[in-house]
Amino acid sequence: MSQHVAIVPAHNEAGAIAGTVREIREHAPDFDVLVIDDGSTDGTAARARQAGARVLTLPFNLGIGGAVQSGYLWALEHGYQIAVQVDGDGQHDPRYIRELLEHLRARPEFNMVTGSRFLAGSEDGYRSSAPRRAGIGLFARIVSVITGQRVTDPTSGFRLTNRRGIELFARDYPHDYPEVEAILLMHAHRLRSCEIPVRMRPRTSGVSAISSTQPAYYMIKVLLAVFVGLFRAKPNIDPGDRPPVTAEHTI
Amino acid sequence: METRLRIAAIVATSGLLLVIFELVRRKRLMERYALLWLLAGTTLIVLAVWKGLLTTLANKVGIFYPPSALFAVALAVILILLVHFSLVISRLSDQNKVLAQRVGMLQERLEAQERASGVAGDPAEAATGADAGAGGGQERPSTIEEELSRTG
Numbered sequence: 001m002s003q004h005v006a007i008v009p010a011h012n013e014a015g016a017i018a019g020t021v022r023e024i025r026e027h028a029p030d031f032d033v034l035v036i037d038d039g040s041t042d043g044t045a046a047r048a049r050q051a052g053a054r055v056l057t058l059p060f061n062l063g064i065g066g067a068v069q070s071g072y073l074w075a076l077e078h079g080y081q082i083a084v085q086v087d088g089d090g091q092h093d094p095r096y097i098r099e100l101l102e103h104l105r106a107r108p109e110f111n112m113v114t115g116s117r118f119l120a121g122s123e124d125g126y127r128s129s130a131p132r133r134a135g136i137g138l139f140a141r142i143v144s145v146i147t148g149q150r151v152t153d154p155t156s157g158f159r160l161t162n163r164r165g166i167e168l169f170a171r172d173y174p175h176d177y178p179e180v181e182a183i184l185l186m187h188a189h190r191l192r193s194c195e196i197p198v199r200m201r202p203r204t205s206g207v208s209a210i211s212s213t214q215p216a217y218y219m220i221k222v223l224l225a226v227f228v229g230l231f232r233a234k235p236n237i238d239p240g241d242r243p244p245v246t247a248e249h250t251i
Numbered sequence: 252m253e254t255r256l257r258i259a260a261i262v263a264t265s266g267l268l269l270v271i272f273e274l275v276r277r278k279r280l281m282e283r284y285a286l287l288w289l290l291a292g293t294t295l296i297v298l299a300v301w302k303g304l305l306t307t308l309a310n311k312v313g314i315f316y317p318p319s320a321l322f323a324v325a326l327a328v329i330l331i332l333l334v335h336f337s338l339v340i341s342r343l344s345d346q347n348k349v350l351a352q353r354v355g356m357l358q359e360r361l362e363a364q365e366r367a368s369g370v371a372g373d374p375a376e377a378a379t380g381a382d383a384g385a386g387g388g389q390e391r392p393s394t395i396e397e398e399l400s401r402t403g
Contacts, residue, residue: 059353060346175281225282228275
């Protein structure tokens, strides 16, 4: 069994999932491919299986955070040393997985490498619509200030983490719209992350998790989470601390 | 509105907002459920601080005693929250049902496999679903506990 796994969250991506899986297997042959079928109602799971992926089917839609965390749990259980997150919709080009991995190997002080759309060298790739770019820019500034290092693309889900990152994310991962918070979570645990430029592609089919009606909710939710996060002195998920479900306590 | 009442309203609403904030900070309350409370608290605090707004609103809809308007707004907010929770509970019940069905099917499949490969040892025990919960209990729940202690 390989030491590396590609976690591919997919919700109703029957049109794109097979292509994504095949590309990962072609360009990153030493990665096992795990597709998280997040309660899809189309043929996503079947197509992913046909293309040669392992498929973890969730009984209902958990949302991107829960789906991705399932992948990290699976990776933790199966003893993988490296996990890379690749969106099922084809926006992330699996050709860059190798670069992400080599960067992490060359710089062992880092625990996570993110593929950024906004670093020099990725200018001609897909960079989202103008209003979204403005939102991403705002989050980039906030995250950069909090972490004390330059972060250009905090909403990118194209990330490669080592075992420490897998362990952390398997235990604690934000619920909805998790990318921005995940960087801060890493920072709170004194794990380090960095970025390398990647070119992304526009999605080929399906719909974004952040539909046209939701950006306001997205902004407010993430801003609230980031703001409240500033007041958490100590991350409460070190060994011996609370169990994964913390909402079970009453007032 | 009388100043003492306004102060009381501001203090109470600030207290509510602080409690919500603290619950989110301790990860007992998810952001997605906190937002509605924060919105409610903010609305009430704006009405309490901005004296003219409540009077104007009250006059517009024909309420002669402005604090009644505050009660009306609070009642509306509480109603919205209650409907929201009914929706959430419905969703959770439905998901819970799906989960239970899925676990039942997995257990059945596992027992069928165990029977087929003869791993179960005592076939009578593996054959009945009720026993499998207790009988297989020696092995499976302990792994789940290990799992929780490891991941938790």
